[in-house]
Amino acid sequence: MSDKPGVLLVEDAAPQAALFQQYLKNEMINLTHVDTGADAIAAITINPPDLILLDLKLPDMEGQEILRWIKQEEFPIAVIVITGHSSVDVAVDVMRIGAEDFLEKPVTASRLQTTVRNLLERSRLQHLVDDYQSTFDRKRYHGFIGYSLPMQAIYRIIDAAAPSKATVFITGESGTGKEVCAEAIHAQGSRAKQPFIALNCAAIPHDLMESEIFGHIKGAFTGASTERKGAASLADGGTLFLDEIGEMNLDLQTKLLRFVQTGSFQKVGGSKLEKVDIRFICATNHNPLEDVAAGRFREDLYYRLHVVPLHLPPLRERGDDIMEIARHFLITCAQEEGKGFTTFSPEVEVILRRYNWPGNVRQLQNVIRNIVVLHDDKTVTLTHLPPPLNTSLNELEISYLAQPRQPAETTDDYGYGPVKSLARVERDAIERAIKTCDGNIPKAAALLDVSPSTIYRKKQGWESA
Numbered sequence: 001m002s003d004k005p006g007v008l009l010v011e012d013a014a015p016q017a018a019l020f021q022q023y024l025k026n027e028m029i030n031l032t033h034v035d036t037g038a039d040a041i042a043a044i045t046i047n048p049p050d051l052i053l054l055d056l057k058l059p060d061m062e063g064q065e066i067l068r069w070i071k072q073e074e075f076p077i078a079v080i081v082i083t084g085h086s087s088v089d090v091a092v093d094v095m096r097i098g099a100e101d102f103l104e105k106p107v108t109a110s111r112l113q114t115t116v117r118n119l120l121e122r123s124r125l126q127h128l129v130d131d132y133q134s135t136f137d138r139k140r141y142h143g144f145i146g147y148s149l150p151m152q153a154i155y156r157i158i159d160a161a162a163p164s165k166a167t168v169f170i171t172g173e174s175g176t177g178k179e180v181c182a183e184a185i186h187a188q189g190s191r192a193k194q195p196f197i198a199l200n201c202a203a204i205p206h207d208l209m210e211s212e213i214f215g216h217i218k219g220a221f222t223g224a225s226t227e228r229k230g231a232a233s234l235a236d237g238g239t240l241f242l243d244e245i246g247e248m249n250l251d252l253q254t255k256l257l258r259f260v261q262t263g264s265f266q267k268v269g270g271s272k273l274e275k276v277d278i279r280f281i282c283a284t285n286h287n288p289l290e291d292v293a294a295g296r297f298r299e300d301l302y303y304r305l306h307v308v309p310l311h312l313p314p315l316r317e318r319g320d321d322i323m324e325i326a327r328h329f330l331i332t333c334a335q336e337e338g339k340g341f342t343t344f345s346p347e348v349e350v351i352l353r354r355y356n357w358p359g360n361v362r363q364l365q366n367v368i369r370n371i372v373v374l375h376d377d378k379t380v381t382l383t384h385l386p387p388p389l390n391t392s393l394n395e396l397e398i399s400y401l402a403q404p405r406q407p408a409e410t411t412d413d414y415g416y417g418p419v420k421s422l423a424r425v426e427r428d429a430i431e432r433a434i435k436t437c438d439g440n441i442p443k444a445a446a447l448l449d450v451s452p453s454t455i456y457r458k459k460q461g462w463e464s465a
Contacts, residue, residue: 006049146321162188172312175360194238220269
């Protein structure tokens with residue numbers, strides 16, 4: 001049996017079928033061709049392919065019937081609809097039924113090859129996730145939400161590292177969930193019933209940090225009216241999590257190194273040596289090696305702590321997790337605020353998926369809370385989006401950013417280049433959006449906040465001109 005993915009071409013026009021077969025002859029696939037709906041259903045039943053290229057106008061049935069049957073029978077098959085009989089209603093209909101993409105004839109070789117490769121790769125990765133989830137339910141893992149491949153790797157590292165006492169060094173952008181990760185390591189390990197103490201080194205003044213970690217005796221400094229336990233004593237038997245450890249000053253890093261090596265420390269102002277049993281977890285949103293090279297972080301401390309490295313992926317690299325997390329926050333916030341929100345419109349989903357999320361999960365949570373607090377509805381629509389997400393809907397901005405700067409001698413007094421007609425600006429915006437969405441017109445329409453029929457009508461006008 002071949003390891004190549006199977007692709008089924010359902011096309012009744014022999015010249016068109018031959019052209020598609022020629023386009024795909026060098027692809028690493030097993031391509032099969034049938035020319036009727038009945039033969040397609042029989043082929044799928046006997047040996048389900050990984051991908052189907054489906055024409056809608058077949059001699060014995062509509063392609064939509066095959067698409068509905070595939071989804072009803074729950075075949076894990078990606079479907080690309082290719083048709084010359086396109087309309088906005090047809091495009092929207094097949095996407096709602098479950099088609100992964102919609103291509104209009106004539107289709108170029110490069111467009112077809114790229115679409116086939118992308119969908120087969122996505123299908124391969126999804127099968128890996130599904131296979132893993134068939135053994136382990138990993139849509140939720142302690143405080144994490146998401147089942148993307150990057151997060152599955154994180155869950156497995158936590159599983160492996162949690163039972164040990166080895167120090168875990170967590171890195172990742174701000175808002176990716178480093179404290180959630182530390183709590184998951186603690187909860188998954190043998191110390192789960194013991195204390196979990198977290199300190200944010202960036203939020204505590206430098207002159208108080210040593211006292212926060214080690215505690216102090218009465219009279220150790222001005223204001224020390226009583227003896228006080230530090231995080232080291234409170235975490236005895238459990239886990240001490242030092243977040244943003246790169247913000248700790250170098251003098252205290254020296255004392256921390258000795259503490260990590262020996263498990264012993266002295267309270268500020270005291271002379272008694274105390275010993276504790278602690279599992280260390282630390283985190284930073286910096287590149288720790290850059291901090292070492294710049295002299296901000298002790299090299300010996302870095303190598304003492306950097307036993308099990310764990311890098312959390314940014315939200316923009318987590319695929320479908322974005323919507324999984326957004327829905328969780330929406331339902332939770334709506335319940336807390338007594339609002340009626342339950343879902344997102346398709347246009348909003350496109351924007352949430354395509355936004356870069358520089359603030360990661362924390363930013364997404366804040367955006368959802370902003371929507372819920374300021375509005376009340378059942379579905380989140382474009383009008384509910386706060387800045388900066390709503391600015392991505394500006395057609396002129398998309399067009400302007402997409403255009404190369406004009407040479408100096410052709411610019412006007414304001415430096416914006418020659419004035420374009422509204423028709424030219426409109427076409428530039430639409431073509432840029434279609435390119436951004438890899439040729440998917442319904443998604444491009446959602447990005448531009450217009451009806452897909454508008455784009456189809458405009459394109460037909462340009463092509464006939």
